[in-house]
Amino acid sequence: MKCSFRAIAQFILFSTAVLAASVTSAAAEAKTSFKVGYTIYVGFMPMGYMKESGILKKWADKYGIEIEVMPVNDYVGSINQFIAGELDAVGVAGMDALTMPAAGGVDTSIFLITDYSNGNDVLMSKSATSVADLKDKEVYLVEYSVSHYLLNRALVLNGMSGVGEVKTVNISDADIAAAYLANPDIQNAAAWKPMSADMLAGASESKVLFDSAQIPGEIMDVFIGNTQVLKDNPAFGKALTGAWYETLAALKAGGDEAKPVNDYMASALGTDEAGLKTQIDTTFFFYTPAEANVFLTDAKTGTIMDDIRKFSFDRGLFGQGATSVDAIGIELADGTVLGDPANIKLRVDASYAKLAADGGL
Missing domain, CATH: 3.40.190.10 (Periplasmic binding protein-like II)
Incomplete structure (x- = not known):
């Protein structure tokens, strides 16, 4: 989940140039079936439990849609699937949302933040x-x-x-x-x-x-979606968000309520209860939508995104055609834009977290 390389980013820039137009047009429509991918990492593992437990189906049924959640062995491959429109959402490190799909021309939204590395x-x-x-x-x-x-x-x-x-x-x-x-x-x-x-x-x-x-909050893990898919299909974002926070509530509760979630996560990660605890102890989960909404809308998050974009540009991760750190626009939750407002390709969308926090799902 953590490996974004210059060569990979440049390959995606090339492939996205071919795919972007068709993906955008294909995505710009209402639909009832969605696919979500994630790779094996502690911050993403509740997604698998949502599927196995039936929590995800319950929420999808509420909105009259189907959501297929699947583990993907290849992290970079999962992002390529997202770019190609084969996945409607995928779990990534926040930096990779910028340097891969967004830098490649796909209008991308961070709509669900799962955690940040707190010592991992x-x-x-x-x-x-x-x-x-x-x-x-x-x-x-x-x-x-x-x-x-x-x-x-x-x-x-x-x-x-x-x-x-x-x-x-x-x-x-x-x-x-x-x-x-x-x-x-x-x-x-x-x-x-x-x-x-x-x-x-x-x-x-x-x-x-x-x-x-x-550096709390700076190495964050998120689920990203194609902005147009989320705009045309708000039920998808609502159902996934609702299922996620129902699962996190059980994890936060501890004891018997958390046991099936912990058992699933430990098994999927190939470890035991003690091994899982060492990973969770150095991972800051956003257990409630209110916590997530506060983080996504905090001015400090804008500073973090500014640091990420500067590092990414300095390392050449915007691609050879980018001549300035401002080449890619990043729209923060309050509407403020870092970079080119005419080329917004990454958006921090706190609307689903706020809706969940306000009991509106």
């Missing part, structure tokens, strides 16, 4: 004792992912100019833990759970220099 993402070292010690050193990470963003924020918040002051080394999320533990030449790394937990546990000399709890 970690910058660690076997030898450095502070972030400042990383100057001119190698840092292994998945380049152009949220790990790259985390590193940049850590450097800036510790008085440095950003990632230009270190030497980043790209490595896949599948390889980083084993490489960090086996190779003494790899001293510094950034990763997310479960890899980061394995790396810290397996290399006892490792020290956490910075983690996502120090």
Whole structure:
């Protein structure tokens, strides 16, 4: 769920140029059947429980529609399916909503925020004792992912100019833990759970220099939809939102009410109750729509989106044709626009959270 690469973004820019016109015209109509995709990550797992428990069907029936929810093995592939119009909504990291479909020309709305990383993402070292010690050193990470963003924020918040002051080394999320533990030449790394937990546990000399709890809200996980699909089919957004918060209410309640949700999530994540707890403990879930609405409409969220767009442009994730950080317009929940108001491609839509918070679903 965390891997957005420059090459992937550029590929999507190319493919979207071909697809955008047909997707937009196909989406601009009322329909009764919808597909939602998500990849295996703690912040998205309630979506699977919604399906298995019948909660999603109950809400879909209320609005006279059908919603098919499906896990997708390939995170980037799921975003490509969304771009192609094969999925009506998909779970992504907030940064990827901007650098993939939005940067590729698909008018995209963040309409459901699930959580933010509250310690899942970690910058660690076997030898450095502070972030400042990383100057001119190698840092292994998945380049152009949220790990790259985390590193940049850590450097800036510790008085440095950003990632230009270190030497980043790209490595896949599948390889980083084993490489960090086996190779003494790899001293510094950034990763997310479960890899980061394995790396810290397996290399006892490792020290956490910075983690996502120090930048609350910035590494957020969301469900995005095609803006036109949501506009033409508000029942889809309402049903999915209603089912989500019914499920989160059970999770928040704890005890017997939360047990079936926790059991499902642990099994789907390939872990046990203790393993699930370590992931939930460093994930800030928006358990109620009121909490989500406050976050989405907070001025701080606008600042976060501004930081994300600046980082993304600086790393070339807007594509070769973008000559300015303002090339892509981002409409915030209050209607304020960051970037080009004539080219709004990402929208923060708090209307469903507000509707749910006000009991209007």
